[in-house]
Amino acid sequence: MTTAPGGRSRRLGALGCAALTAAALACASTTVGGPADAAPAGTVHLPDLTTVIPTDSFSIVDGPDGREFRYTHLVFNRGEGPLRIEPSYSEAAGTYLGHQQLMTHDAGDTWSVVDQRRIADAFTFHAEHGHFHFPLATFGLFEVAPGGGVGAAVTMSPKVGFCISDSYIYDDSLEHAGVGHDWWGSCADPTTLRGLSVGGADEYDYRDPGQSVPLDGVPDGTYWFRAMSDPNNDFVESDESNNETDVLVTLSQGTVTVGTTTEPDTTPCTSELVSPAGGDTVSGTVALTSTTSAGNPARVRYLVDGTPVGSTTAGAPYAVDWASGTVVDGQHWLAARVTTGAGRVCTSPVRAITVDNSSGPDHAGPMVTFTDPEAGSTVGGRVAVAVRAVDASGVDHVQFLLDGKPLKAARTAPPYTVIWNSRETTAGTHHLGARAVDTRGNATTRTIRVEVVPTTPPKPLSIDVSVVARGSDSLTTPKLSTSYRREVLLALVSYDGPAGADGQSAKVSGAGLTWHLVKRSSSQSGVSEIWAARTTARVGSRTVTATPATPGYDGMLSVISVRNGARVGVAAAAGAPSGAPDFYVPAVQEGSLVLAAGNDWDAAVARTPVSGQIVRRQWLDTAAGDTFWVQALTRPTTAHRLVTIRDTAPTADQWNYVGAEVVARH
Structure with a gap:
């Protein structure tokens, strides 16, 4: 593990995986140590999920429901194949169910689906949030056990919402890095493919709603912060021993001190349904039984379409009676989920069964x-x-x-x-x-x-002042003067830089204000950043300066002041070697504006924004062969929702993109 500039960790190397048998695919746990080439063409290339925790993002804040421990995380696919999920709506289940599609490629590097596995947990689409609720990862604070290891859970994060899509390519050294990146659809469209490309990471910023662990009633002290990818063993992976990251943290008087980080072995048990058999038609009361390698499990639960329908702490065959009349007639997905005494979870392969409790004409409503x-x-x-x-x-x-x-x-x-x-x-x-x-x-x-209850609508946001500087090395804007006492100022910075990730960054100062970095995107060549400041008095005839860490490169600095802005809300970053430039900002509040900065290191080509968005500033730097631009929503949001900033063209160039929400005052 090395730490890249800007505090973002970069995991190097890839784990090789030989061709797997059908039994291994059902509950894969094969590990081949050391960096290696990916398996040859024609063999299954599986994903390998882990959770990356930037320890410099920890903080304790007063949230809307009390004190919170806040964190940033990345769900990272370091496997040799993509995680590819096809959700589809089940009329009988009343929710989205998903297949994990297993991939291979031919000698010409054309990828195709060779198998698919049903996923036990349901994908519940939340239209207001604009993404699925699904247990992609879990987070919480745990006691320190007497031996120093992870003890009992103290408090858990409510995080359930995930886009399940690349924010950027986190490790481009992996063989097949980037495969899958252009397959994923919009978070807000539940009918499109979800997944993580090879080397891709789905990042969630500490500012995002849900990126917190409640602390009310939790005393200061030392705890383990545990992050676990695929906690329910829903997916087939090449290596399931590395899904957990534990960070020792000490909480004291509103501060967080970081200790050691460990990655314990998370190899799961195995489980298999015994009855009913796959393809069976059932009615009335159905006997559910299963087997497990766990020996003496703490509990066995049964899931129908992702919903628990019964559990037992008794021994084998772990029998539970299920009243099938609680669901409508039709096809349903059934799985057994085992929790061991140590708290580990394994889930059986999912079986499809048909429920038929019909008896005469259908006169019942939905x-x-x-x-x-x-x-x-x-x-x-x-x-x-x-x-x-x-x-x-x-x-x-x-x-x-x-x-x-x-x-x-x-x-x-x-x-x-x-x-x-x-x-x-x-x-x-x-x-x-x-x-x-x-x-x-x-x-x-x-x-x-x-x-x-009565609520006050947000005050209307509007752009008060907008100035821009273009050129090489340090950039200083023309003098700006704001019209109102309390405004939010954003400095949107994009720079050219050396080839490769994390080769450039910037620092913003000026106007007599204290500036802080909101978000940086540098997974591709160059960099795009957003800095923010708040005013308590009118700014009169002052300049703002951006200074690159690596001098000698062109860039653009755009400073925008927003009237009636209260603060910066959620933020997001993205980047890719090609494809339509886009990223999503989750849980944007009603009445907010979203502004973004981007850089294209490959070409001086104009952006084509989607409907409802506008390119506010753009420099086609033909001398350097770069594009720098600022994009925004054309008007504040009218409801609490996910916002996707997107350009439909160009699609052949590498890009960095970063965005932030300005929340309105009430």
């Missing part, structure tokens, strides 16, 4: 369950209203209701969700309903009660 908001909850502002609706014949549409009257147009396809502006409703008790109709005309209505 099964309807509210997923957002919770019944009896207090809400305000713009609220995501969502239900899960399933029916054996299929759901024709779902009509949402507010106090018995239609709320927005009927939804004719999943996900079944609407955004309700509760500010247009009087404060007090209200009833949200959902009427689901199946393809035979049978209907079911479900209703929940919520309490609406």
Whole structure:
């Protein structure tokens, strides 16, 4: 492990993996030590997931629900093949289920799917957040055991939302690095492929919602911070012994001191369903049994479409009776999940079974369950209203209701969700309903009660001042003067630099302000950065300067002041050797602006932004053969949502991209 400039760790080398047998693929744990070439063409190339924790990102803050331990993490694929997931909506399950597609390539390096495995956990799409809720990784603080190892859990992160897509190529030294990068679709589109390319990393910044461990009631002291990729053993990997990273941290009076980092062996047990058999048709009460290598497991749970339906602490055959009438007729996915006495988890291969409890004509309406908001909850502002609706014949549409009257147009396809502006409703008790109709005309209505409280809408954001400097080496803007006392200033910096990752960075100063680095992207040649400052008085006729760490290169500095800005919110970075430049910013608040900076090291070519976005500044530096640009949303967001900043062209060049949210004052 080496530490790259900018505090980002870079893992070197690759683990070779020989061709695997079918049994090994079912629960792969083969390890071939040392750097090696990838397996030859025609053999299965598997992913290898691990979690990278930048220890300089730890902090303790006062969050909306109390004190929080905050962290940044990267789920990194250091295997010789991509992690490729195909989600598809199951009408019988009422959610998205996924296949892991196993890949190989021919002598001409053309990649293809050679096998696919059902994934036990469901992919629950959250329309407001714009991504799947899925247990890709888990995080928490644990006691230090008497022997110094990891003890019992103290407090766990609520993190469940993941895009499952490359932020950038984290290690381009791996053979096949970048394979898969251009396969992944938008986080906000649940029908597209998800995954991690070879050498790719899915990064989540400490500012992102959910990137925290609650600390209320947790005393100062020394703990293990545990990060675990694929904690439920959902995926087939070339090496499942390296999924955990543990960092010793000492919490004292609001500070975090970092100690040792370890990667314990996480090789899972094995598990196999015994009954029912794959392809069976079942009805009524179904006996579920399984086997495991765990010996004396602490618990065996059974999952149907990712939902636990029963568990046992008794011995083999670990029998549980399942009432199949709790799901609609149709195909369902069944798996056994074992938790060992040491807390390790293994999951059996998933079997598809058919439930058939029909007895005469179908006069029953769909099964309807509210997923957002919770019944009896207090809400305000713009609220995501969502239900899960399933029916054996299929759901024709779902009509949402507010106090018995239609709320927005009927939804004719999943996900079944609407955004309700509760500010247009009087404060007090209200009833949200959902009427689901199946393809035979049978209907079911479900209703929940919520309490609406008044909320103040965000103040409108607008650009007050925008200045730019272009040239070589240190860049100084023209003098700028702000019009208002309290504004947020962003310095969006892009520089050329030496070939390769992490070869360039910058520092921003000036205007009599204290500047801090929000985010840097340097996984490709050159660098793009965002720095921020807040004003408490008007800035009068002052300049801002950017200075590159490696001199002698061209760059562009754009400084933008935002009226009614309260602070910088979530931020994100991305980079790739080719493909359409894009990145996502999760959980952007209502009324926010997202601004971004990018650099193209390969060519001076104009960007083509997608609808709803604008290139605010752009320098086609033909002398250096580079492009530097600043891009933004054309207007503030109207709801809490994921934002994807994207250009459709060019697609052949390497690029770095970085973006940040400016949150509005209320």
